[in-house]
Amino acid sequence: MFQFEEIGYVESCYKERFGTPRQAILVPSSWGIIHLRPELNLQDGLEGLEGFSHLWVIFVFHQNTNKNIKMKVHPPRMQGEKTGVFATRSPHRPNPIGLSAVKIEKIEGLKIFISGVDLVDGTPVLDIKPYIAEADSLSETRSGWLPSPAAHRLEVEFAPEALLDLQRLRPIPQHEPERFLQLMQLIRGTLQLDPRPTFYKGTNEQPNPYTNVYGFCLENLNIVYRMEGQTALVIKLEETGK
Numbered sequence: 001m002f003q004f005e006e007i008g009y010v011e012s013c014y015k016e017r018f019g020t021p022r023q024a025i026l027v028p029s030s031w032g033i034i035h036l037r038p039e040l041n042l043q044d045g046l047e048g049l050e051g052f053s054h055l056w057v058i059f060v061f062h063q064n065t066n067k068n069i070k071m072k073v074h075p076p077r078m079q080g081e082k083t084g085v086f087a088t089r090s091p092h093r094p095n096p097i098g099l100s101a102v103k104i105e106k107i108e109g110l111k112i113f114i115s116g117v118d119l120v121d122g123t124p125v126l127d128i129k130p131y132i133a134e135a136d137s138l139s140e141t142r143s144g145w146l147p148s149p150a151a152h153r154l155e156v157e158f159a160p161e162a163l164l165d166l167q168r169l170r171p172i173p174q175h176e177p178e179r180f181l182q183l184m185q186l187i188r189g190t191l192q193l194d195p196r197p198t199f200y201k202g203t204n205e206q207p208n209p210y211t212n213v214y215g216f217c218l219e220n221l222n223i224v225y226r227m228e229g230q231t232a233l234v235i236k237l238e239e240t241g242k
């Protein structure tokens with residue numbers, strides 16, 4: 001029996017599991033901040049880390065609600081088929097520990113600013129390690145059941161009302177005009193990956209029997225979109241109040 005205490009937590013642009021990318025690096029404009037716990041006196045441990053471009057985050061899937069761990073799981077990209085949990089990156093595993101390689105943007109004190117995250121806000125961090133290309137980037141690999149090429153990305157469009165919402169909720173700061181475009185890029189990058197669970201996507205033979213309108217939380221915004229064929233049309237943005 002081993003017990004580990006978290007060394008910090010992740011503040012993330014993704015506030016809930018729905019919408020959070022299924023792997024790190026897939027949405028380069030997604031952002032997070034690893035906050036290390038001040039009371040653990042970890043500051044000296046960060047020395048030298050600024051020389052690395054990427055970082056492994058080892059974390060706890062703390063928002064798992066499913067306590068009944070199954071050895072065969074349905075990965076979203078397996079179109080309803082099952083495979084062994086250890087052949088997947090599923091959050092629902094005997095030890096709910098995750099591993100993500102993210103980009104280091106900058107380090108300020110005990111805060112590590114990262115991008116390309118697949119982590120929900122508040123994720124507890126067990127450890128961080130530098131990404132070492134010569135050890136971690138392998139060639140001549142096999143990818144088992146994963147479809148090749150990588151999953152097709154959706155088209156993303158913004159309705160005029162959604163753009164007005166964006167301008168109203170996030171007026172462009174004079175000193176940061178790029179902020180508006182960054183947020184649009186983050187919404188676009190997130191929706192391109194089609195975050196819907198497989199059974200909501202339907203098939204040609206069995207179209208989705210549910211609603212076609214979805215919402216997900218990004219920063220303090222609720223992004224509402226409608227699926228129109230293979231296009232995600234953003235129709236409304238509202239403040240979540242959180």
Ligand SMILES: C[S@@+](CC[C@H](N)C(=O)[O-])C[C@H]1O[C@@H](n2cnc3c(N)ncnc32)[C@H](O)[C@@H]1O
Binds near residue numbers: 023101123
């Ligand atoms: C498929 S896992 C992959 C995570 C990691 N890259 C890995 O391979 O271990 C990514 C998904 O985990 C979920 N997730 C992220 N952070 C979580 C957390 N703290 N608790 C529970 N689920 C989380 C999100 O739904 C996200 O889409």
